[in-house]
Each structure stands twice: as structure tokens, then as C-alpha cells.
Amino acid sequence: MDRLELDETEIGAMTELVDEFEEEFATLDSEEALHRATVLAHQLPNRVRLHLNAFRLEQLSGVLCISGYQVDQDRLGPTPAHWRGQTGPSPAHREELLLMLCSSLLGDPFCWATQQDGRMIHDIIPIQGHEHEQLGSSSEALLTWHTEDAFHPLRGDFLSFACLRNPYGAATTVGYADDLKLPQDVRETLFEERFIIRPDESHLGKNNTVPDGERLESFEDIEEMQRNPDLVAVLFGNPEQPYLRADPYFMSVEDGDDEARFALDTLVKAMDEAIFDLTLASGDFCFLDNFRVVHGRKPFRARHDGTDRWLKRVNVTGDLRKSRAARDARAVRASR
Numbered sequence: 256m257d258r259l260e261l262d263e264t265e266i267g268a269m270t271e272l273v274d275e276f277e278e279e280f281a282t283l284d285s286e287e288a289l290h291r292a293t294v295l296a297h298q299l300p301n302r303v304r305l306h307l308n309a310f311r312l313e314q315l316s317g318v319l320c321i322s323g324y325q326v327d328q329d330r331l332g333p334t335p336a337h338w339r340g341q342t343g344p345s346p347a348h349r350e351e352l353l354l355m356l357c358s359s360l361l362g363d364p365f366c367w368a369t370q371q372d373g374r375m376i377h378d379i380i381p382i383q384g385h386e387h388e389q390l391g392s393s394s395e396a397l398l399t400w401h402t403e404d405a406f407h408p409l410r411g412d413f414l415s416f417a418c419l420r421n422p423y424g425a426a427t428t429v430g431y432a433d434d435l436k437l438p439q440d441v442r443e444t445l446f447e448e449r450f451i452i453r454p455d456e457s458h459l460g461k462n463n464t465v466p467d468g469e470r471l472e473s474f475e476d477i478e479e480m481q482r483n484p485d486l487v488a489v490l491f492g493n494p495e496q497p498y499l500r501a502d503p504y505f506m507s508v509e510d511g512d513d514e515a516r517f518a519l520d521t522l523v524k525a526m527d528e529a530i531f532d533l534t535l536a537s538g539d540f541c542f543l544d545n546f547r548v549v550h551g552r553k554p555f556r557a558r559h560d561g562t563d564r565w566l567k568r569v570n571v572t573g574d575l576r577k578s579r580a581a582r583d584a585r586a587v588r589a590s591r
């Protein structure tokens with residue numbers, strides 16, 4: 256993993272940048288704001304830009320953590336009880352802006368019509384009643400390792416997190432595809448389109464406010480992927496250093512395909528051994544290469560009293576054009 260410790264000068268420069276532009280960027284999820292944010296990102300400190308670009312180009316490991324930024328806990332106020340609760344300006348607007356600026360240097364931030372009601376910036380917070388779910392909002396269950404949105408052909412290339420607070424040090428887990436030691440025959444099987452990855456539950460109607468009209472169609476598409484999933488490959492790209500696409504909790508193989516079953520089980524075992532803890536601290540901006548690493552989260556005991564762990568999350572694509580057909584003309588980044 257790579258870490259950039261910001262120095263005083265860099266922290267000062269980032270603080271000034273946010274001071275100057277936070278009002279102008281009161282909204283972050285309009286086309287206009289996204290466009291301007293991409294250009295404003297070029298005013299981030301030089302080392303930040305260099306690290307993010309090296310990370311984007313795969314010159315670093317698949318995990319980059321930028322540390323040292325201070326989050327004003329008083330301004331933040333209590334951790335919300337649900338991502339839906341927020342009305343009006345976000346108390347974490349300054350961190351959201353920084354997260355969007357950094358993300359813009361990796362590609363284009365985008366969102367899903369079927370996740371967190373189509374919001375661009377997600378809240379990752381424990382929600383009462385979700386303790387044992389396989390959702391970002393769970394707490395007492397191990398969030399099993401996964402590629403973000405592994406089921407979807409338009410999943411992000413990168414995943415960005417801003418840690419606002421993590422008082423009891425709940426650990427995110429990360430595992431590198433590069434670290435996997437797999438027998439050659441298993442590797443070859445994983446390169447074949449013999450695996451099923453069903454949508455995870457964050458994209459289901461029951462975990463969203465399902466609207467009438469246009470976005471309803473998006474949930475129907477997810478249901479279709481649930482009923483009629485494609486067969487996909489788990490490994491792809493360079494045979495020596497393959498990219499990985501997996502979310503074993505939601506995966507299966509065709510009846511009788513014992514070879515694929517064995518290959519998947521072997522992968523799970525190898526990754527379970529390779530995976531390590533990455534405990535995010537308040538002020539950490541963490542970037543994951545969604546093709547080269549998987550991630551999850553260790554169980555923790557949520558308090559539900561406004562002092563809980565709170566992350567912000569953004570999906571980033573390297574090629575917005577791939578999702579053109581899945582997006583409507585107005586919400587041009589709202590992918591299905």
C-alpha cells in the first residue's frame with residue numbers, strides 16, 4: 256500500500272483551496288459542478304496530483320492513502336443515522352469537495368440510479384437494523400471482500416473514500432490480486448466465462464426509495480440481472496498480472512461445473528490468506544483500484560448515538576463513454 260503524508264504547507268494549501276471554493280461548489284452533483292471540479296483539481300498540491308496520477312497509471316500499488324488532513328469534528332456534528340436523512344447542505348461539504356477533486360484526477364466520478372437513491376457521494380455509516388446485512392451500512396457482520404459492484408459491467412475503475420471519523424478503529428480490509436498464488440489450471444479456469452455474480456443488495460429496491468418513472472427502469476434492469484445473470488470471467492487482462500472481478504458472497508457457478516467451483520473456492524482461500532487490515536483514520540483520503548484490489552470490512556459494534564464511524568464514498572470511471580447507452584440525456588453521469 257502507498258501512503259502520502261501531507262506536510263503543513265500542503266494541508267495549508269488544501270485548506271485555502273476549500274476556503275476559496277466551498278461556496279461556489281455548494282452543489283457537487285450537477286454536470287456543471289463536476290466539470291468545474293475537474294479543472295479546479297489542478298490546483299491541488301503538486302505531490303497530491305503526482306501520487307494520484309501515478310496511482311491511476313498503475314505505477315503504485317492498488318491502494319493509496321493520503322493522510323494528515325484534519326477534519327473539524329465540531330463542524331461535522333453527529334454521524335447521521337441513515338444516508339437518506341440529510342437535507343440541506345452537508346456538514347462534511349469541505350471533505351466531500353476534496354474527495355471529488357482528488358477523484359477527478361483519477362477519472363470521472365459517477366453514480367448509480369439504484370444505489371443510495373442515486374446520490375453521487377455515498378455515506379458509509381452503520382444503520383440500525385442493518386447490523387447483519389452484507390451492506391456498507393452493516394456493522395456486526397463481516398463485510399466479505401469484494402470488487403465494488405462486481406456484478407456490473409460498468410462498475411468503477413476506482414473507489415474513493417474519505418474517512419470523517421472512525422473512533423473505535425473499525426478496519427477496512429484490502430487484498431491485492433497481485434499477491435494471489437494460484438495454480439496454473441485454477442488461474443486458467445478463472446480466466447474463462449464460467450462464473451455468475453449476482454447484484455449485491457445495495458442495488459435492490461428494498462434498500463432504496465424506488466421512484467416512479469425513469470429510475471424504476473433501472474431497478475428492473477437489476478432484477479433482470481438477478482434472474483438472468485451472464486456468465487463472466489473472474490480474472491482478465493494480463494495473464495501474468497490479471498485484473499480481478501469478484502464478490503464471492505454473491506457468486507455461483509453453473510450446476511455441475513465442478514472445475515469452476517473448485518477454482519472459485521481456491522481463489523477465496525488464497526484471498527482470505529492475503530487480505531490485510533487498513534484502518535482508516537479521520538482525515539484519510541483512501542483510493543482503491545477496483546480492478547487490482549478487493550476490499551471489505553471487519554465487524555464492529557455500532558453505537559447508534561451520533562458518534563459512529565463515518566466514511567464518504569465515490570465511484571470513479573476511467574471511461575464514461577462505456578455507459579452512454581445506460582445513461583439518459585439529462586443526468587448524464589447517472590449510470591444504471
Ligand SMILES: NC(=[NH2+])NCCC[C@H](N)C(=O)O
Binds near residue numbers: 390
Ligand atoms: N460482499 C459484499 N458484501 N458485497 C456487497 C458490498 C456492499 C455494497 N457495495 C454497499 O454499498 O452496500
Ligand SMILES: O=C(O)CCC(=O)C(=O)O
Binds near residue numbers: 566
Ligand atoms: O466500510 C468500509 O470500510 C468499506 C465499505 C464497503 O466496502 C462497501 O460499502 O462496499
Ligand SMILES: [Fe+2]
Binds near residue numbers: 403
Ligand atoms: Fe465495497
